Each structure stands twice: as C-alpha cells, then as structure tokens.
Amino acid sequence: MNATLTPQQVEAYVDAAAAALGLPLQPEHRPGVLRYFALATEMADLVNQFPLAVQDEPAPAFVPVSPAELPR
Numbered sequence: 001m002n003a004t005l006t007p008q009q010v011e012a013y014v015d016a017a018a019a020a021l022g023l024p025l026q027p028e029h030r031p032g033v034l035r036y037f038a039l040a041t042e043m044a045d046l047v048n049q050f051p052l053a054v055q056d057e058p059a060p061a062f063v064p065v066s067p068a069e070l071p072r
Contacts, residue, residue, distance in 0.1 A: 004045045010038045 014037055018025045025033060
C-alpha cells in the first residue's frame with residue numbers, strides 16, 4: 001500500500017500538529033520542516049511495504065549503541 005502523502009497533505013498535517021502541540025513554526029523554518037516530513041513519510045512507506053508473516057514478531061526492545069561501542 002502506497003501511503004506517501006501529497007504536498008498538500010504534508011502541509012495540512014504539519015500545520016495541525018504544530019497547532020496541537022503549541023509549537024510555533026517560524027516562516028524561515030517551514031520549508032525545511034515540510035521537506036523533512038515529506039521525506040519521513042516516504043521512508044515510512046518503504047517500511048510499511050515490507051511484507052510480514054503471521055509468525056513475525058517485533059523485537060522485545062531496541063537498545064541503541066553508540067558508534068564507540070561497535071566492534072571494530
């Protein structure tokens with residue numbers, strides 16, 4: 001299922017979310033916020049397109065690791 005939002009939907013969502021959170025969005029920041037949110041929806045669409053089987057289960061926990069902790 002392709003769920004990537006249209007530019008108009010991205011703008012409407014960003015405006016609604018900012019208003020709901022009481023988050024002022026400066027006019028000079030708006031183009032970057034819209035661009036990033038559109039990119040995030042495209043990435044989410046890629047993840048959502050991955051088929052899962054009934055036996056697939058989520059990981060019990062995600063624990064981030066800093067680059068310094070990675071094996072060399």
